[in-house]
Amino acid sequence: MDLLILAVIALSALALGLLVQRPRPGAALPPWPARTTYLGGGEPATHAWNRFHVRYYPMTLLLIAFEMEMMFMYPWAVVYVAEGLKALVEMGMFLAILGVGILYAWREGALRWQ
Amino acid sequence: MAVSWLSALAARGSVPVYPAVGPAMADQVRRLALEPDLELVSTPRLASVLLVAGVVPSSADVALRRVHAQLPRPCGTLWYRSRPFPELDHPQVVDAPELIPGALRELHRVVLHSPRDQEPMLLPDAPPAPFEGRGDHGQGGEGMMGGMPYGRPMAMTADDLRDGLALDAIDFTLGPFFRGLPPGLVLELRVQGDVVQQCTVQAPPYAEPVAAPFLQALERPVPIVALELARARHHLRRLADALDLAGLDALGRRLLRAAAGLVLGQRLRWLRPMLKGSGLLASVGAGRGVLSDTQASEIGGSAARAAGLSIDARMGDRGYAQLGFEPIVQPRGKEVAGDIRARWRQWLDEIDQSLRLAAHAADIDAHTAKIGVVEGPGGRLATDQPLPDTGPVLETLLPGCEWNQALAVIASLPLAAAATPGAEAGA
Numbered sequence: 001m002d003l004l005i006l007a008v009i010a011l012s013a014l015a016l017g018l019l020v021q022r023p024r025p026g027a028a029l030p031p032w033p034a035r036t037t038y039l040g041g042g043e044p045a046t047h048a049w050n051r052f053h054v055r056y057y058p059m060t061l062l063l064i065a066f067e068m069e070m071m072f073m074y075p076w077a078v079v080y081v082a083e084g085l086k087a088l089v090e091m092g093m094f095l096a097i098l099g100v101g102i103l104y105a106w107r108e109g110a111l112r113w114q
Numbered sequence: 115m116a117v118s119w120l121s122a123l124a125a126r127g128s129v130p131v132y133p134a135v136g137p138a139m140a141d142q143v144r145r146l147a148l149e150p151d152l153e154l155v156s157t158p159r160l161a162s163v164l165l166v167a168g169v170v171p172s173s174a175d176v177a178l179r180r181v182h183a184q185l186p187r188p189c190g191t192l193w194y195r196s197r198p199f200p201e202l203d204h205p206q207v208v209d210a211p212e213l214i215p216g217a218l219r220e221l222h223r224v225v226l227h228s229p230r231d232q233e234p235m236l237l238p239d240a241p242p243a244p245f246e247g248r249g250d251h252g253q254g255g256e257g258m259m260g261g262m263p264y265g266r267p268m269a270m271t272a273d274d275l276r277d278g279l280a281l282d283a284i285d286f287t288l289g290p291f292f293r294g295l296p297p298g299l300v301l302e303l304r305v306q307g308d309v310v311q312q313c314t315v316q317a318p319p320y321a322e323p324v325a326a327p328f329l330q331a332l333e334r335p336v337p338i339v340a341l342e343l344a345r346a347r348h349h350l351r352r353l354a355d356a357l358d359l360a361g362l363d364a365l366g367r368r369l370l371r372a373a374a375g376l377v378l379g380q381r382l383r384w385l386r387p388m389l390k391g392s393g394l395l396a397s398v399g400a401g402r403g404v405l406s407d408t409q410a411s412e413i414g415g416s417a418a419r420a421a422g423l424s425i426d427a428r429m430g431d432r433g434y435a436q437l438g439f440e441p442i443v444q445p446r447g448k449e450v451a452g453d454i455r456a457r458w459r460q461w462l463d464e465i466d467q468s469l470r471l472a473a474h475a476a477d478i479d480a481h482t483a484k485i486g487v488v489e490g491p492g493g494r495l496a497t498d499q500p501l502p503d504t505g506p507v508l509e510t511l512l513p514g515c516e517w518n519q520a521l522a523v524i525a526s527l528p529l530a531a532a533a534t535p536g537a538e539a540g541a
Contacts, residue, residue: 031239032265033183038157040292041134041177042300043242047262050269050282052307 058110062102069098121226128153129222132161134181135297136168136196137320138533142211143167144351147358147367148374149215156293158184163221164191165214166198173317174290174298181291183237190221191233201236241265274306275514283311290317294359294521296530301508310520313512315505321533324490331488332497338433338475338482339378342468347373348491349416349461349468353389356458356525360394360518378476381469386462395455403511403523405452413507415493417527420444420460421452427489433482437474442467454519457526492528504529 029035037044072094080087105111128151133143143165147154155161158181170178179199182191190206191198194214198205208217242265245254255261259268269282289300298320304312325344330336350373357366365388372382389395405413410421418425419441426441428434442463444456474480482488487496507527512520 030186031183031235031237032241033180033235033237033239034186036180036184036242037286038159038184039286039288040295041174041181041290042287042292043180044266045285045287046269046282047264047266048284049263050284052281053274053279055279055307 058105062105062110065101066098069094125223125226127151129163129218130155130161131163131165131218132158132181132185133165133167133293134170134178134291135320136166136170137298138323139168139194140297140320140322140530141351142194142214144354144370145211145374146214146218147363148370152215152218154293158182159186161185162189162225163218164189165194165218166191166196167194168320169195169197177290177300179236182233183235187232188225189233190225192217192221199236201234272304272306272311274309275311276309281306287316290320295319295524296322299524299529301512303512305517308517310512310515310517313509313520315508318504319530322530324495324532328488328490328495331482332486332495334485335433335481335483338437338480339472341482341488342472342475343376343378345491346465346468346472347376349465350376352525353458353461356522357392357394359521359525360392360397362392362394365392378472382465385465389458389462395458398454398519398522400455401453402515402519403454403457403526405507405511409507409510410452413493413504413528415490415528416460416464417457417493419464420456422446425494427484427487427494431482431484433475433480433484434471436478436480437471439471454522454526490532492530492532495532 076091130153132155135143146152164185193205193207195209206221243262245262245265249255249261253261253263269284272283274280283304283306285304287302289295290298296319300317302314302316327336327340327344350369354366354369405421410418410423414425422443424441424443428439444451444460511523
């Protein structure tokens, strides 16, 4: 019953939304000069569709790499109490190697915002 | 019914005005920002009324028509001391500055109540280049990147200043009525993402009139009080422009109000903490728009002093010597001298200094002694003033800047020539 009510609400919201934003049949697009980019009297020489670099992507890759590393820490946390000092040292080594990776990425400028 | 009720409601709200500012009108338009129910919007798309202030040179006529075309209909145009388009049947003209706010409100009301009487579109309703029906999908050409969708060629790959990640470069011209630039300045720009790659100045900003005390000081000794208060007002207005540009228009209005009501004896102690708290200085980053020593000495004035050069026409003046005047110069220490922030800090320091000098000068009734040369608000002002060529400065400073920094560089430099009476006649 609850599902039915929810479905009715969702469907009527959808229908209302479509009804409100349905293009009116008589409405024309604004004239060409009104549609151009606003440049204070200037003119664009090229079309507005263009490709540009997502320059934060090295940072994104770095984030994903270090997030994956966290996955190794879950099983480690489970056996940590049983294994004791040995587990701590092993995880320390693992994190140290990763830390060198961060320093390398830092030196290469991957953390610089541009 | 519903529409008329809505337009009645809209007519009671504030009037969104887009100002197209002509020569020597920047200050008068700035004053409108203090009117309670006028809103100076940053793009014509948000406006219902276009205010054309001043006689726009014929070279900017097409640009003005483009701005006019970009106001959403219904809209109206108010011409203040200007030449209306000949195609308009009944242009709304006003000649007295005090009548502008009332005329704008009235025009807004009329526009909303009789939307049928629309202003005609003055540009042909056609795409910039024919494209419809050409190519496989009617996109205007062959292949993925070919053709001219919607009448303009696609952007193509070009080298990037920063690194090897080069993608499409967009070329466009900006101005002369772009709100982020001084009126009249036309830039030809190439950007990748939001970084300026290349900049050419197509037209310099319109000359702006200098406050009366500076012009009088060229001819005869004048009270230093008047000069220094005018200087403080000028710097306050420039800082207000910078705040406006950063989107802090309420703070900008506060500065404009302070400039309008500035009297002898005020110290404006709130100004420095307010600017610091606003984040304006932090927003542009350090080391952007750094002037070389040659550029700084060519521009002169507060921009040169911000770059660590002790250049000031007040130094050789006996009147100022009486007051113990020493020019303020930004230190060439750990902060990068001569960048955007140094110039804004310099304005802040000089506002303080001017208010102190004015107070001191009033006590001993000091007058200027030198005639023919005066330290104007933007720099050295002389009777035989050559017009500065700011083109090369922008062309070297802007490439490499992100968009907000590029606009901040422009807002921190005295780019508009000083309109002395002789220069005005020629313009």
